Amino acid sequence: MRRAASLAVLLLLTACSPTGCDGTPPAPDKGPPPAPGDTVGPAEPPAEPPAPETPPEPEPVDWPHDPPGGLAPGSGSGATDPTVWAAGMRFPMKAGPAYANSQVYGYGGFAAPGPGGQCDPRNYSYPWRDNFCETRSWTNGLCPAGRGHQGQDIRPATCVKKVHEVVAAESGRITSIGSYTVTLLGDSGRIYRYLHMDMPGVHALFPDAASRTVARGQTLGKVSADFGGSATTIHLHFEIKAPVDTGSGATVMFVPTYPSLVDSYGRLLNGAA
Ligand SMILES: [Zn+2]
Numbered sequence: 001m002r003r004a005a006s007l008a009v010l011l012l013l014t015a016c017s018p019t020g021c022d023g024t025p026p027a028p029d030k031g032p033p034p035a036p037g038d039t040v041g042p043a044e045p046p047a048e049p050p051a052p053e054t055p056p057e058p059e060p061v062d063w064p065h066d067p068p069g070g071l072a073p074g075s076g077s078g079a080t081d082p083t084v085w086a087a088g089m090r091f092p093m094k095a096g097p098a099y100a101n102s103q104v105y106g107y108g109g110f111a112a113p114g115p116g117g118q119c120d121p122r123n124y125s126y127p128w129r130d131n132f133c134e135t136r137s138w139t140n141g142l143c144p145a146g147r148g149h150q151g152q153d154i155r156p157a158t159c160v161k162k163v164h165e166v167v168a169a170e171s172g173r174i175t176s177i178g179s180y181t182v183t184l185l186g187d188s189g190r191i192y193r194y195l196h197m198d199m200p201g202v203h204a205l206f207p208d209a210a211s212r213t214v215a216r217g218q219t220l221g222k223v224s225a226d227f228g229g230s231a232t233t234i235h236l237h238f239e240i241k242a243p244v245d246t247g248s249g250a251t252v253m254f255v256p257t258y259p260s261l262v263d264s265y266g267r268l269l270n271g272a273a
Helices: 002-015 199-205 258-269
Strands: 152-155 165-167 172-177 181-186 191-195 219-222 236-245 250-254
Touching (some): 152 258, 172 199, 181 219, 199 219
Antiparallel strands (some): 172 181, 236 250
8 A cells, every 4th residue: 555655656756847747848948038138148249351252364275286386287487486576566457366377389379289279278277387487488587597587477267358347456547558568667776577467447547647636446448359350368477677786887687576475365365356
């Protein structure tokens, strides 16, 4: 009998919580709600201001281009000097893509590597290739043979005449408009020559002496194939003449064009022409 009573007490204690015996767990005692201004718990540290977002640097745009002096096979011996003779010049076409290669040793040229016309896609593709010292009979003092091409051939984005704009490599003055050559004397003293543009279009843009002072990047004309009555392929032949110290004073002469074109085209592709 005593044992049964003890068991009942034990059961009673087991089933009941300190606040009741209905089986519901007791609500935690929260105490009175905090008065306004009271601090509850440790103060939160002030949030750090978000760091300003730094936009990722864009990857520089590059394009396949052979080194200076890397002429087309069989077309002569090139000038490998990487000197950028016209540092900071504007690429002479308004927009890319453009294709520096040979119009004589390319498809459709007099010394083509195989059958194909001037509009062959292989002429309108990379890599770029130097042709400043390409085999020609013209005097070219900085070429290994002392003779060469004097400039660089550049095809525009597409094989179409009178579409692609040619621009001033630097600010200066147009000193001559010939039957297929436009000469620009830059403010630096360098001379730039542009061959084979659409010449009626050039004359229309520069009708008189007053119009011939030009700003860097100003349109000079459009790429075509004019050649003083005959025609060549659709391309711009571009030259730079600059004073060169030959050991007995400075002589103005044709300087390798290709490194300055590589430099300026890279800036054009990267939006800093
Ligand atoms: Zn040429």
